[in-house]
Amino acid sequence: MRFYSIIAAAAFIIAGCNSKPNPMKALQAGAKPDVKVQAYRVQPRELAENITVSGTLIPNEETDLHPEISGKIVGLFIQEGSQVQKGTLLCKLFDGDLVAQRKKLEVQLATARKTEQRQKELLSLNGSSAQEADLATLQVQTLEADIELLQVQIAKTEIRAPFSGKIGLKTVSMGAYITPAVSIARIQQIQPLKLDFSLPEKYISAVRTGDIVQCSVEGSPKQYQARILATEAGINQETRNIKVRAQVIDPSAELTAGAFAKVQLTLGQQSAALMVPTKAIIPQARDKKVIVIKNGIAYFETVTTGIRTQDMVEIISGISEGDTIAVSGIMFIKPQAKVKISTVVSSL
Numbered sequence: 001m002r003f004y005s006i007i008a009a010a011a012f013i014i015a016g017c018n019s020k021p022n023p024m025k026a027l028q029a030g031a032k033p034d035v036k037v038q039a040y041r042v043q044p045r046e047l048a049e050n051i052t053v054s055g056t057l058i059p060n061e062e063t064d065l066h067p068e069i070s071g072k073i074v075g076l077f078i079q080e081g082s083q084v085q086k087g088t089l090l091c092k093l094f095d096g097d098l099v100a101q102r103k104k105l106e107v108q109l110a111t112a113r114k115t116e117q118r119q120k121e122l123l124s125l126n127g128s129s130a131q132e133a134d135l136a137t138l139q140v141q142t143l144e145a146d147i148e149l150l151q152v153q154i155a156k157t158e159i160r161a162p163f164s165g166k167i168g169l170k171t172v173s174m175g176a177y178i179t180p181a182v183s184i185a186r187i188q189q190i191q192p193l194k195l196d197f198s199l200p201e202k203y204i205s206a207v208r209t210g211d212i213v214q215c216s217v218e219g220s221p222k223q224y225q226a227r228i229l230a231t232e233a234g235i236n237q238e239t240r241n242i243k244v245r246a247q248v249i250d251p252s253a254e255l256t257a258g259a260f261a262k263v264q265l266t267l268g269q270q271s272a273a274l275m276v277p278t279k280a281i282i283p284q285a286r287d288k289k290v291i292v293i294k295n296g297i298a299y300f301e302t303v304t305t306g307i308r309t310q311d312m313v314e315i316i317s318g319i320s321e322g323d324t325i326a327v328s329g330i331m332f333i334k335p336q337a338k339v340k341i342s343t344v345v346s347s348l
Contacts, residue, residue, distance in 0.1 A: 034340040038328040047273035055197030055263040061189035068156040070179045093157035109143040165189035193248040198241040206267040214264040275312040291326040
């Protein structure tokens with residue numbers, strides 16, 4: 001009897017132990033504990049992305065001066081490094097033969113005009129036919145056209161400044177025989193100066209005509225401003241960059257055409273941008289998501305990102321001001337899972 005009593009007591013103890021709740025069995029049955037996370041409350045803040053690119057200062061206008069015809073230089077009026085006005089005579093080629101032909105035609109024209117006058121008088125007295133009068137008029141018009149053509153040829157022996165600017169170094173001397181392939185000098189209009197630089201294609205939408213950029217040159221701590229004039233029509237397929245041209249505002253003597261310049265741009269400046277920590281973004285194959293916590297439940301929301309700073313990312317769409325998003329424990333959260341917020345911060 002005593003033996004059976006001991007067995008019964010042992011069975012009762014074992015049964016009592018089995019009746020206590022088992023955490024492992026409860027977890028396997030689906031009762032998962034809440035995930036503790038640190039959260040971030042989305043608030044609008046100022047946003048500005050600053051980038052620096054290389055640029056080149058270029059003259060407003062620039063061209064090499066070439067003659068239109070071949071000939072010998074009989075007059076050279078270039079003062080190297082001087083300022084000249086538009087239309088100033090810089091070089092004169094020999095035109096003696098053309099001038100002689102023009103004088104000959106002018107004599108013939110004077111005679112033709114007298115003949116034309118006599119034919120018209122005879123025609124009025126029925127002493128000549130209308131055909132003879134017309135031929136006399138035609139001769140006058142032909143000679144006038146020939147003289148006009150010679151005037152054009154003589155004008156081509158004069159090389160004049162196409163615009164007001166600064167003359168560079170001459171490459172020819174008096175008495176040289178030159179052809180249209182020869183450049184006699186270069187002229188530049190350096191007031192105002194222009195600034196050319198290139199931007200990656202992702203910044204195209206952030207650059208607009210009239211925007212102000214900052215620039216500086218080597219050897220000078222001064223910052224200059226330039227206003228964007230235009231952008232190139234298309235993107236360079238090799239570099240994937242777009243060329244931008246700006247005009248320097250109030251340039252000084254320290255700026256020289258052709259100089260290297262550092263260009264600073266402030267892009268995407270906003271006063272109320274929605275920013276989230278970079279670590280809150282969940283990259284996926286086709287989009288990006290963040291985990292928004294509402295009433296202790298995790299919701300995976302698809303977002304569109306914009307400008308990226310060192311530790312923050314702009315959210316263009318997908319969340320709203322005041323939303324609470326998870327910034328820790330992201331790898332352990334599943335959609336519609338219960339989460340417990342340990343800390344809520346508004347800045348990191």
